[in-house]
Structures are given as structure tokens and as C-alpha cells.
Amino acid sequence: MAALSIRNVYKRFGLVEVLKGIDLEIDSGDFTVLVGPSGCGKSTLLNIIAGLEKASAGDIEIGETLVNDIPPKDRDIAMVFQSYALYPTMTVRQNITFGMECRRVPKARQDEAVERVAKLLQIEPLLGRKPGQLSGGQRQRVAMGRALVRDPRLFLFDEPLSNLDAKLRVEMRMEIKQLHARIGSTIVYVTHDQIEAMTMATRIAVMHQGAVQQFADPDTVYHRPANLFVARFMGAPPMNTLPARLEGGDAGPVAVIGQGEDAIRLPAPPAVGREWLGKPVVLGIRPECIAEPARIFGDDPAARLVVSAPVEMTEPTGAETIVVLRIGGEKALARVAPDIRLPIGAAAPFAVDTRRICLFDPETERLIA
């Protein structure tokens, strides 16, 4: 059942069109992450779902009820804000019960609900404090508590982790994911951080310039990006996108990168249409699909091709080493095992995972195979 349907939603601020026809169907129990660079319209979309802003056109349905003209308080939603938006003059307990107080929930039920949520989030010792006396991580928990206590049909998260330091962010990320697994509620989560999207989401909607670029599970978004924007936005470092030319071959189509002596020939996905033969394409390959020659990708030894490429620079991160190299004269990144030391300036052999190659139309930037 669709917990949330967004149909053809437009939003204009004066002459600026911030959302250009958004369509999303979100199933009950899904953890959907709206991810995109700042200014892509993701927060506006969240505010429209919450009812804090009105769409210029289009429909929002929550639990199969049209909510276009229903105020936020009657939409059966809860929201966690980037700034947490805790009421500064109220204690943690009052912050959590304020929503129930507005809805005239009996005092006994309020206390019961506070106990339950405080226990779930381990904030019992904080109930008597004011937000000003809490650390960033504690405030974050209280903000979650305020949302959880309501048991709403839909949770909305607006970049809830971006004000935390890096270490705490990773911890809270795991906690939110576990929490979702435990309570199984429907979540729409906005972030600009593609790692948050990858790690937490069951579905990712990548947004750019007011439009959804791709709406799929994290695996698909990562390995089969719908267009060059998604390919370059998701992943750190992002997917290599190299200009290439498609040629026919005995064992299927081949993508040729570069000219003459330096040219590298990589097998193209067999699904590519014959009409692309002889035409320029953009070849996409993730850095981790270019590795040291001893690497075996998956369980298919045939999916492996060793090429020779000059090394320009190496960046050891500890867990792995990022290598800047030239494939057919084009700059690309590879990720090799940390114990490999490559001489700068010399050519070295690299194994390429040919199963993971994507091809894009250089004109429309869409995935073609």
C-alpha cells in the first residue's frame, strides 16, 4: 500500500520553478531518502509533504487520503528538523509532550508515552533538563523522541544529522537505521550526504534542479545510475565518466577509450543497441572496479580484464589507496589495496571489473546500457 503518493507536484517562488513535476510512490514501511545538492528542491518537497508549504500544482496523498488542503497538524506526520527546533524554554519532557498536550491526550497516557520513548532512546536522565543544557547528540535524540512519541503514519527527517560532528553522525546513522528496522515506520529523509542515503535508505530519490533524476533502491542507484548526474553525485570518489566510442567486435560490442597506441578497449554491456555502433558514448565505471591485477571480482573470472595504465598520483587513505591514472589518455580514479605501492609516472597493470561498466548517451546524458 502506498503510504505516500506525490503526483505531479510543482512549486514556484515567483518566476523560479523550484519543483518541476515530482512523482513518487512511497510504500508503507519504506525508508526513502531524498538526496541531492543544495538547492535541488528536496527540503521544499519535504515541507510540502508536511503541509508547511503549499504546492503550486499537484497532489499529495498520505495513506491514500488527499491532504492538499489539510493543515500539518491533521496530516498524522512527525518531523525532525536540522536545527532540532526544540522549544528552548521547555524541559525535555515538556518538549516531548507538547504535541499530546495540543491534542488533549490524557495526562496518564502522556506519561506512559514519554516513558516508552525515553527508554527507547535512552534519554530518561535528561527529561528534566532544558535543551540548552544538552549536547548536540542529546538534542538530536530528544528531537527524535518528540517525533516518535506521536506514532504517526509518516516520519519526515530534514537533514537531522548535518549539525553533528563526524563521529556522532556515524553513530546516529546506525541508530536511526536500527530504529527503523525495529519500529518499521514509513520514513522520508532528506539529506545532501550521499553516504547517508546509501547506508540508510531502502529507496533513494536522487534530485537535481527540481526534478527526480532516479528513484530506486540503493544498489541500482549506485551500480546502474539513470544518468550522468546520478553517476557523478553518488559515490565518493564518484564514478569515472570517460568519453569513448562504441565498436562492434567478435565477442560483442567494445567501448574504445582514446586514440591510436594508447587506446584501451573495454567490453561494453551486451545489451547496448546496435544503433550505437560507431557512435560516441560516455563510459562509466566506479573506481573500485579498477583495482590491482590480482583482484578477483565476484565469482566470474571472465568478468575481469587487465589493462595497463600510467599512474599520475596516489592517495593512501589507510583502508585503501586511491590511484589517479590515465585510461586511454583520460583521467580516471582507481581503488587498490592499501599494501600496494605504485611508482608515480610509470605504467602499471590494473584489473577492471567489466560487469560493472555503464554506457551513457553523451547528448541526453541518460544511461543506455
Next chain:
Amino acid sequence: MRSTRIAVYLLVTVLTAIYLLPLLVVALNSLRTTQEIFANGMIGLPRALSFGNFADAWSGLCIAEHCTGIRSYMLNSFLMTLPATILSTFFGALLGYAISLWRFRGDLWVFGLITLGVFLPEQMKLVPWVLVLRDLGLYNSVGGLILIHVVQGISFTTLFCRNYYIGIPPELVKAARIDGAGFFRIFWRIVLPLSPPILIVTIIWQFTGIWNEYLYGVTFASGEHQPVTAALIALAVTVSEAPQYGVQSAAVLIAAAPTLFVYLLGGKYFMRGLTAGAVK
């Protein structure tokens, strides 16, 4: 460096002395008897401290043929100033909240129009107020003066409060709306509890302004309905007998005491509030 500093202090001291000199004369005269002032002149140190002037000013002084002191006029001033201060501050807070945190189409125009009142001189509004008070039947009453000061005060209080509330994160209102709170509940439970610093500033501002106001007081109230500022003038122009400088000085000090008291109570908030635009 050192000499500059000495020069600055010297200048400040001299200027302060010049500024405070009239107050000093008034304060000294309030402690001198009428005979002594006549004998030794307006400026001079008291030979003996006499507090009788204050008692006279409070309940014995004759103003426009009523020899009841300024007590009843002080009461008039309180009856006018307290409600007018509280009401104008309350409405200013409410308007400032609506304009800053519930953005609506044309909100900045509304704000501009309201604050335009800050720049209109009192004299310009005298005739319109005459008409309004006459039609409402509030001429020569404390109620009429309260109405005037509330309406005129809203310009200032709205300006102050709006500029303070603009620093409140709008997410607080969004969160409260999702929690199910409406316009007034958000005002009472979230915005007002954050407001004491700015409310103290507006209360001091309004209290001082309304208490010290003279033109409307003397125009729209007469006889026993006058606020103390208007009555004091009547006291000064009494020519039927020899001027009682000592008693008049005491009356002036009594009349100035409430604003001084309010400022001493909230002065530190006043300095802070005028400079701060941010809510933590």
C-alpha cells in the same frame, strides 16, 4: 595614550556635570524651606535638611484651586500609564510575532505602515485625536489617554518585538504547527516565554514615554483628570501667591521617581535589549 584617556574622562565629567546641574539645583531646593530660598537665593546649599516640602507636595500643595497636593495626579498618571504600557506592549508583541513568524503576502508592507507611526510627530495627530475622542465620548478622561497611548505605542512596540522575533528560528513555529499548536498557543507557550528581554525593553520605553508625555495630557484632560506632568505645569504658573520653589522642586522629584525606579530595575536589560537582535 594616557593623556588622551585623561582628556576623555575630563570631557565626560564636565559634560555630565553640566547635564546634571539643573537636577542638582532641584534636588537641593527640595530640601530647603521657602524662607531660606528667599533669603539666600535659588542656588545654594540647604542650611538644614527639611523634608516637609515632600509632604506638602504630596498632599498639601494647591494646584488650580485644589489644595490636595500631587497625590491624585500621580494616581491619574499610574491609572493611565500602567494599562497603556501593558496593553501596547502586549499588542506589539502579538503583531511583531505575526509579522515575523507567520509570513504572509504583504507582511512587510503592513510592518512598514505600522512603524510609520514612529515618525509621525505628536502635534500632527492632535486634531485627529480630538475628533476620535469626541466621537467616542472619551474626552477629558483617563480612558481616552489610555486609548491614545496604546494606539501610538503600538508602532514602537511592534518595531521592537518584530526585530527581536525575527531572530527566533522559524523551525520552532514549524515544529509547533506539526505538533498541533495554533497561532495563539504558539504565542503563549513558545514565543512569549522567549520574550522577557524585549518585553522589559518595551515596558521601560513605553512606561517612560507615557508617564513623561505632556502634550496629550494637557490637551485631552483638565482639572482633576490631568496626569501629573500636566498638573506640574499648572503648579508652576500659579501666580496667586509667592512661588514655593522648595515644594515645587519636591513635586518634580516625586513625579520623576517612578520612571527612575523602572529604569533602575530593568536598565541592564534595556542596554542589552537595544543592542541585541539575537535569540539564543
